[in-house]
Amino acid sequence: MLPLIKNTIIVGLISLFSIVLPMKAQSVDLSPELKIGGFYLGPQAWSFHRLTFYEAVDNAKALGCNIIEAFPGQKLSPADSTPFDHNAAPAVWAKAKLKAEGTGIKIINYGVVGFSSEAELQKVFDFAKVMDIPAITIEPGDPTPKIFDAIEKLAIKYDIKVGIHNHPKRANKPNYKYWNPKFILSLVQNRDHHLGATVDTGHWIRSGIKPLEGMKILKGRIISVHLKDLNEFSPEAHDVPYGTGVGNIANVLKELKAQHFNGNISVEYEYNWNNNLPDMKKCVDFVREQGMVNP
Numbered sequence: 001m002l003p004l005i006k007n008t009i010i011v012g013l014i015s016l017f018s019i020v021l022p023m024k025a026q027s028v029d030l031s032p033e034l035k036i037g038g039f040y041l042g043p044q045a046w047s048f049h050r051l052t053f054y055e056a057v058d059n060a061k062a063l064g065c066n067i068i069e070a071f072p073g074q075k076l077s078p079a080d081s082t083p084f085d086h087n088a089a090p091a092v093w094a095k096a097k098l099k100a101e102g103t104g105i106k107i108i109n110y111g112v113v114g115f116s117s118e119a120e121l122q123k124v125f126d127f128a129k130v131m132d133i134p135a136i137t138i139e140p141g142d143p144t145p146k147i148f149d150a151i152e153k154l155a156i157k158y159d160i161k162v163g164i165h166n167h168p169k170r171a172n173k174p175n176y177k178y179w180n181p182k183f184i185l186s187l188v189q190n191r192d193h194h195l196g197a198t199v200d201t202g203h204w205i206r207s208g209i210k211p212l213e214g215m216k217i218l219k220g221r222i223i224s225v226h227l228k229d230l231n232e233f234s235p236e237a238h239d240v241p242y243g244t245g246v247g248n249i250a251n252v253l254k255e256l257k258a259q260h261f262n263g264n265i266s267v268e269y270e271y272n273w274n275n276n277l278p279d280m281k282k283c284v285d286f287v288r289e290q291g292m293v294n295p
Helices: 003-020 053-062 090-103 118-130 145-158 181-188 201-206 211-217 249-258 277-293
Strands: 040-043 067-070 074-077 080-084 106-113 135-138 161-165 195-200 222-227 264-267
Touching: 040 053, 040 277, 053 067, 053 074, 053 090, 053 277, 067 264, 074 090, 080 090, 090 106, 090 118, 106 118, 106 161, 106 195, 106 264, 118 135, 118 145, 135 222, 145 161, 145 195, 161 181, 161 222, 181 195, 181 211, 195 201, 195 211, 201 211, 201 222, 211 249, 222 249, 249 277, 264 277
Parallel strands: 040 067, 040 264, 067 106, 106 135, 135 161, 161 195, 195 222, 222 264
Antiparallel strands: 074 080
């Protein structure tokens, strides 16, 4: 693309962002053609956090995917170290959006996001709305009814889904409870269906929870999935390609289809950081193959 044309598009996008910011968000129409094996499947950009967002988008394409989940603070590009997130300037948002769309990749989710105030939470929703991101993944530091009242109100107002994320059980933080799917269910089960869980199967395994059992506990409330297969049930376990570990991924995928899950699955691979693309490709191929066996 010629520099003049590219700059004109970016300026136009910035102007458009400024116009739409006060408006109510609309639901993002995702084509079934974006699916792989029956799922909206793509990498979590955190898998490439040693690289830039532009490179993560290119890697998503190299994996044969059509979507990506962005995370807060990733450097924008090899030529621009500005962090890409909800605190960035509209010019950064515009460049990220242009890169993704120009590569044929849809930003389908954004997380994991922490926030310290309702004002910052509002910024996250504004960002997601302008970027046409249909879901966000958060992990509130304070799981009180007041915080969840605010999350629910904004989720309904903006028509953006919110998944509560889980990290592993922490021996040094006994009050941390998100690792337990029953706790997350208790937070969302009586709230609007814009709220639910973003389940991380790897962190469940590290916490001693079988992913299939966790999925069944959260039936009907799963917004998105950070899908991982691990080599063993232990806090020190590491990622392996789907179907080669203890995660029972084939049956997890069957369960998600049985639940009529229509959110996104993020391939988050947190091992062999400098050369994880081949293993991630095996994960994508596994989901595609399972889709043929169990359409």
